[in-house]
Each structure stands twice: as C-alpha cells, then as structure tokens.
Amino acid sequence: MKTKKTVVRILSYTKPYRRYLLGALLCAAASVCLTLLGPVLVGDAIDFIIVKGQVDFANVAKILLVLLVTIGGVALFQWLMALCTNAVSYYTVRDMRRQAFKKLHDVPLKYIDTTMHGDLISRLVNDIDAVGDGLLQGITQLFSGLVTIIGTVVFMLAINVQIALVVVLITPLSLFVAAFIARLSAKMFKEQQQTQGEISGYIEEVIGNQKIVKAFLREEKSAEIFEEINQRLYVCGKKAQFASSLANPSTRFVNGIVYAAVGVIGAVSAVSGLLTVGQISCFLTYANQYTKPFNEVTGVIAQLQTAVAGAKRVFALLDEPDQSPDKVSAHALYSCKGKIDIDNISFSYTPQQKLIEHFYLHVKPGQRVAIVGPTGCGKTTLINLLMRFYDVNSGKICIDGVDIRQITRESLRSQYGMVLQESWLYHATVRENIAYGRPDAKQEEIEAAAKAAYAHGFIGQLENGYDTIVTEQGANLSQGQRQLLCIARVMLCNPPMLILDEATSSIDTLTEQRVQRAFQKMMQGRTSFIVAHRLSTIQEADVILVMHNGNIVEQGTHTSLLQKDGFYSRLYNSQFAPAK
Template sequence: MKKSVVRRVLKYIKPYKGLLALAILSAIISVSLTLYIPVLTGNAIDNIIDKGNVNFENVLQIIIYIAVSVAGVAIFQWTMTYFTNVISYKTVRDLRRDVFCKFNDVPLSYIDTHSHGDLISRVINDVDAVGDGLSQMFLQLFSGIVTILGTMVFMFIIDWRIALAVIILTPLSLFVAAFIGKMTHNRFARQQQLQGDISSYVEEYVGNQRIVKAFSYEDRAFENFEKYNQELYTVGFKAQFAGALANPSTRFVNAMVYAAVGIFGAITAIAGTLSVGQLSCFLTYANQYTKPFNEVTGVLTQLQTAIAAAGRVFDVLDAEDEPKDKPDSIKVENCKGNVKIENVNFSYVKDKPLITNFSLDVKSGSHIAIVGPTGCGKTTFINLLMRFYDTDSGKISVDGVDIKDMERDELRKLYGMVLQDSWLFCGTIMENLKYGNPNATDEEVIEAAKAAYAHSFIRRMPDGYDTMISEGGGNLSQGQKQLLCIARAMLSNPTMLILDEATSSIDTLTEIRVQKAFAKIMQGRTSFVVAHRLSTIKESDVILVMRDGNIIEHGTHDELLAKGGFYKKLYESQFAK
C-alpha cells in the first residue's frame, strides 16, 4: 500500500524532471563544497605543527578557500531549496486540481454518500500534508544521497579500513527507523481520517448554527465534538510519540558509531598511519555520513503523515467515474418537450426498491404536478429525468430519444431547474443570475429579474446588480435567494421546466405574483412541478399522486377530488374547514 502510494506521488513529479535535475545538480555542488571544507580544515591543522612553528601563509590561503567554499554552499543550498519547493508546490497544485476535477466526474451518488466535510478535508488538509512531506523529502533526499556517496569516497581515500567499519555499522540506524515507521503507519492513517471526521462535523455545525441555537443544542454539540477531539488527541499523541522515537534512536546508534571511529582512528593516528589533521577530517566525515540518516528519521513523522494523506487523496481519485456518454450520442434538435417514461424501476439501495414499474406519457407543453407524502419518490423522479441517477431498468425518452443515448450536458440544457434548496455562490448578483446563461445581456438579466419579482429588492441593494453575495447567499433572506434562483432559471429560457418546491420560502403575496410569472414562462413548455402546497397546482393539466414509488392516481384537480381517493385526503388535510 505504502509503496504504491509513493509510486503514484512520484508520477506527479515526473513532468518536472528538468527542475529535478537542477535541484540535484545544486545538491551535488553544495555537498561537494561542504565535504571539501573538512579537507581544508585538516590541512590547516597539519600546518600548525607546534607552538611557534606555524605556516601562516598556508593557513591564510586555506582560510580564504574555506570562506569561498562556505559562500558557495550557501548559494547552492538556496538554489536547491528553491527548485525543490517549486517542484513540491507544482505537484500539490496538480494533485489538488485532479481531486477537484474528480468531483465533476464521479456520479452524484458518490457525493451524496460521502461526508462533504471529509471530502473538503481531503482536497485541502490532506493535499497540504502531501506537499509538506514532499518538501522535506526532497531537501533531505537530494543532499542526503550526495552526502552519503561523497563522504564514502573521501573516507575510503583517507583510510579504507575505518571507512568500511563506518559503512557496516551505520545501517543499524536504518533498521531502527524502518521498524518504527512500520509500527506507526496505521496510527498516522487513523489520525488523517479523524481530521477528516472533525472537518465534516465542524462544517456541519457551523453551517447550521441557527438550528443548533434554536434547539439549544450547544452543549450536546460540544460534547460530540469533544469525543472526536479527544480521540484525535489520543491517536495523534501516540502517533507523534512513536514517530518521535525514530530520531533519538538512530542518533544513539550513530553516536556509538562515531565513538568507535574516534577510538579506532586515535589508535591508528598513534601508530603513525594517520596524521592529526586526517583524523580530524575523518571524524567530520563520519559525522556527516550519519547526518542524513538522522535528518531523514527526524522528518519521519511528517513523511508518514504525508503517505497517509496521499492514500486518502488517491482513494478519491480511484473512485469509479460516472459512466461515459456514448460516442454516438444523439442530440435532440428543436426539442418539443415530449417526455415518455416506460416501466422504470429504481432504488438507491438494491434491497430497497423505491420506484417500481413507473410509466408516464407527457405531451409537449403539458403542466405536470407531482404530489405525495415525504419519501414517496417525487425528487427521485426529478433526479431520473435529469440523469443525476440512471434507472435500474425501463426507459425515459425525450422526443422519442432514450436519454441514455444523449449526452448528459445536452439533456440538462433542455431543462430549467429551481430547487427547494436555493444555491448561490460568492459573487455579484449579476454573476449569479448569468450562471446558467453566461451570454445573456444585462438587459435580459433585468427582464428575467422583473419577471421573477426580484428586480425591486435588487434595486434596493447597496450596489444593485453589482452587490456582492456572500457564500451561500448569507446576506440575503431565504425568500430573496429563491427569487434569484427563479430568475436564473427564467434567464436560461429552457425547453422544459422542473420546479421542486420552488416557492416554498416565499411569502403568500409574492408567491401569487411568482405563480403568474411561472404561468407565463410555462406557456408552451413541458413543466414538472413538485409541490406540497396543493393550492399552487390546481391549474395543472395532470396531477400525479405518488405513494411508495408508484403513481396511484392521476388526473386534473377536479377529477381527483371527485374520485375521493388519496389526493382528496391530502387536499382536505390542508384545507379542511
């Protein structure tokens, strides 16, 4: 699992191999200069033979070389850091873009069945964690590999026996780090998952603070949050504690190696095989050789977090896409709005059928109302018309063309839709109204707003149509938001209309006006109206009464009342004297 995640992250780095080469070159030059400094230091020591017997000319020249080398190290460390950061940020940008685009490719059922807060956390928190891990990995990896190879070469040149001892003993620290890393991976994965759960919970309660306060749920909300928070604290503490063991453990092993090199080197120097300057140089190299191992284990916690986060991101990217449109998709030209539904069956869960053997023939220009108790399948029926979900069996056709043979985008352009949940994005009123018809002129937008009875309140806004709407339309009333959504649907000038409780948040007087506007816009257009308030659908050509996913009655308002069936009970429950 970890190997496959790392391989996939590396594929995202592949397009930036040019920058990678520059970073590696900078690392080679920087480390080479760093390794050259101990040689110079050793030579300087050997030029200080005894008190009063110092070769100042050579020492001064060596000091100049050391100063130039230090300046070179600083410059090339900066360029290495710059290139690695560019690679990391571009990789994270590409990864975040792919995850966001994936949300457009997955079926709506995936979004409906996953916590929105958790999905948001994967796009933001988890991708950021991957970026932090990449930055650390690059910085330690490039300089670390070059340092290890370079010090090996220099140590073998000075004394191959001591160098061999260092190389044999040092990997003990890697075994320690690998053992700790394997032990902590599951804890870091659980930590990332809990962060997603908390993001979801906070997003849910921040977005519904009115309901929380209305029901005095603050204390219980805090108690539930504290459960998540405490579990994250416990798991996070254990993960960080276990991860933090890696660095001191490897440092202890490397310190023992350094001590062994010091003792062995001192004995060799006494025997006359090494000079004092060479011993000093060797000890520096032994320390630098072990340093990359220490640094890698020092950021092991961050790397483990990054791998766990990348796994969560790739879980989204691996989700099954919505089935592609057929390559020979049919486009309905000059759509008239004849909709035919034949023996449709559908269920969200296989074992729990919702709509069974549903059939309906809607002629062009008809005004179809759909009523029934909550959960009977009214909104599901709309989802099937728009192909937000595909039928399990049966057929839905528009002007004789099976909607599965049409491109989804082309099908959805035929409909104008106003939902009970009014959605507006952060932008001006003008931008929100043009959302469904970007090519509309300002005059057309104003006409649509007037038709939806939204023009009057828009004029009273501080900047009129250029007034900024906060996220979700927080600076507007629910009724105002719904009027804007109605105007937006009118502006798209669709062939067919879907109104799902479109006037549920509007006062009675405005509702009467909007119903007149709807009557005007619905002239000559096939319209599907989902309604709970039966007073709004009296004039419909056909009223479909649904119950348990089936049409149990259909007819005009007067015909259904005369039948004395379920519709009459619904009507009397609202208007009984």
C-alpha cells in the same frame, strides 16, 4: 493500496517537472561538494599550525578566505535547490488537487450523497497539502542525503580505508531500525488522517446548521460529539507521533557508537603515526556528516508517513469509478418538443429499500405536470431520474421518443431549467449569479430576467446593485431573495422544459403570487414538472400526479381529483381544513 505503490504513484506526478528534479540534484551535488571541502581546509590549517609550531597568519587568512567563499557557495546552492524542490512540490499539489476536484464532477451523484462533504473537503485540502509537505521534505532529504553519503565515503576512503569501512558498515543499522518503526506507525498515521477527515466533516456539518443547533439547544451535545471525535484524533496522533519519535533517538544511538569508534581508532592511529591530528579532525567531521542523512530521514519520518496516509485517501477518491459514460451512439439533443414517456421504470437507491416500481407516465408537449404526495413517496427521485442524476434500474425514460440514455447528459440537462427548494448561490456578484447558466448574457438580458422574477426591485436597493457581492451561500440575502435570484437564473436560460421543486416555498405570499404569474407565463408551451407540498401552488396544472410509495395512485386535474374524494382530497383538506 500498499505503501510502495502509493509512493510510486506520488512520484508519477513529478515526471513533467524532471528539469526541476535535475536542477535540485545538481544543486545538491554542488552544495555537498563544497561542504565536504570545508573539513579539508580546516584539517590543513590545523596540521600547518602544529607542524610549524607557530601561527602563520598569512596562510591561515588565505584558508579562511577560501572557507568563507565555500560557505557562501553552499548557501547559494542550497537556496537554488530549495527553489527547485519547492517548484516540484507546488506543481504536484496543484495537479493532484485539480485532478481530485475534476473527479468530484465525474463520480456518480450517489457517491457525493453518501460521503461526508467535510471529509471530501479534507481530502482535497489537508491530505493533498500533507502530500506536498512530505514530497518537499522527501526530495530534499533524498538528494542532499544521497550525495552526502557518496561524497563522505569517497573522502573517508581517501584518508583511511579501515576506519571508513567501520563507519560504512555500522551506520546502516539505523536504517533497519527506522524501517521497522515506519511499518509500525503506518497504520497509526492512516487512522489519524481518516479521523481528521471525520472531524472536518462534523465541523462543516455543525457550522452549516448552526441555527438548528441553537434552536434545539444542542450546543452542549454537539460539543460532546466533537470532543469524542477530537479525543480520538488526539489519541491517534499521540500514538503515531510516539511511534515515529522512536526513530530519531534510535538512529542517533547507532551514530553515536560510530562517532566514538572513529575517535578511539583515530586516536590509536595518531599515536602510531598513521594519521595526523588534522586528518583525525577531518575524519570525525566526515563521519558526522555521513551519519547526518540517516538522522534527518528519521527526523521527517512522521511527515513522510502522514503524506503517504493522505495520498492513500486522495487516491481512494481518484480510484472511485466514474459515472457510466455516455454511450458511443449517444447524440446531442439541441431542441425538443417536450414529450416525455416513462415506461415501466423501477429504481431504488439501495437494493434493500425499493422506492419506485413499475412506474408509467406519459406527458404531452407543453403540459404542466404537478407531482404531489407525502414525504418519501418518490417525487424528487423522479426529478433525479428525468435529469439522469441517477439511471433507472429497469425500464426507460424517453424524450420525444428517444431513450435519454441515447442522449448525452450535457445536452439532456441543457433542455431543463431547474429551481430547487434549497437555493444555491456562490461567492460572486449578483450579476454573475443570475448569469450562471449563461455567462455571456448581456446586462439588459440579466435585468429582464430579474424583472420577470420580481428580483429587480430588491437588487436595486442593494448597496452596489447588480455588482453586490453575494457572500458564501448567499448569507447576506434573505431566503426569499436568494430564491428569487435562482428563479431569475432559470428565466435567463429560457429552457424548453422546466423543473420546479418547491421553487416558491421560501417566498412570502405576496411575492409568491407575483412569481406564480411569471411562472405561468414562462410555462406556456413548455413541458413543466412542478413538485409541491403546498397544494395551493399547483391548482392550475394541466395534470396532477398523486404519488404514494413510488407509484401514481391518482391522476387528473385539481377539480376532478377533489371530486373523487380520494388520497389527493385528503391531502388537500389536511392543508386547508380548519384545525379542530
């Protein structure tokens, strides 16, 4: 995306807050007008003293009083302008961040799976903050600078047209210098923001897996990788800052020439009697104020470039295509019997690597279907397809005879209760975590679900019971306790179909037996899919599907599959046969 289009797109977020922009512009105009009045007052005082030959303290006091009021007015209007510009910046950041966060729910799951999570976090936090900071500085400098330039030109023309033209013609040279440097440093700032996202992703990855890092003695290696990324970030930042830092001294050099020219021409004019000393003093002040906006713009050029680079990364996220929308003809599924038909489906995450091909499966209502097989055979992928986290490449999946693509995603997923191997809890109370799928559930229902999941006992031993705050990712609970809360969450929702993906893998044997009994009761009359590596947990399933390389290679009950002495039998014996 080109820089111009990026800036226009950023400014589009300010449209709802035009009243604040108007307020900032009016305050800037008032502040500048009062500021420009100061040199006139000072010049009059100087001329009055020189002409009279002695100090008239009464008149000087009046001028100083007016000057004091003027300075106070400048401070007041600058404060009001800051309030308005801050409001525009904060509202823009809020709206952009809200839109970006919503986008995370709209993009296909594949995008989330293939993008570093730390990089996404950096876009929503660091990059949007950079946009806000740049917008704040940009509006402030634009409004105050624009009014200052117009006002000083008018005042200088009123004093002396020739000197004013010299100032007006020479000063814009600094803009050409600044524009050249801005184009030069744009790529550097873009690279800096990308590297910042990369380092955020790596930090998030290492912090989230600190136990693994320590267990495998990878502290030194992870530090080396971090240092390599950090060094690249340092180099990018150094180059970008160096390039942008050239702008300020370059413009100050041009402005110094302007100031010197005004002084020389003014001195000659004073000797010739064309200007008074007070007018020269006033003109020098206006020349300085005229060049000031050019200096300030180049002073914040690095911040503006960072803002544009950050905005490009945010807009890249916002421009990602959404997941395919529900069809216009799609209808809501309020209840289902649980008949599942998988008809000749094929699927792969990437075109180069095929995963599931020509897969067939027919599940009767209320059947408990266990899915087993070696790692990477497609077990969890099948679950992703049932929930429409991904759509099949070909073929179809039907519920009660209806293609799931003809059912709204929201209503489809509401028919399933899912417990995954990786338990997920968020920073809230135990009660709120259990009621995640039913926020309106009563306390009695929450406790009943916890009891059914054998979680009520340990919850009662927590410091504040159901009001205990669960820290990030449930760090203040054991893995088994976290899993029990996730199971209670599903039991509270009481869905017509279940998906249990290694749901009891993190629970001790005694608790697992209790939870299995609870699951057996909950699965009665419900179509259930149980993904498991531990084959001891699926022996009661009505049908066991043995998957290998994306296909069903065996199918039957636990007993019948053992009698076949095939692939399932080898898997089972590999787990339970004594080590030799």
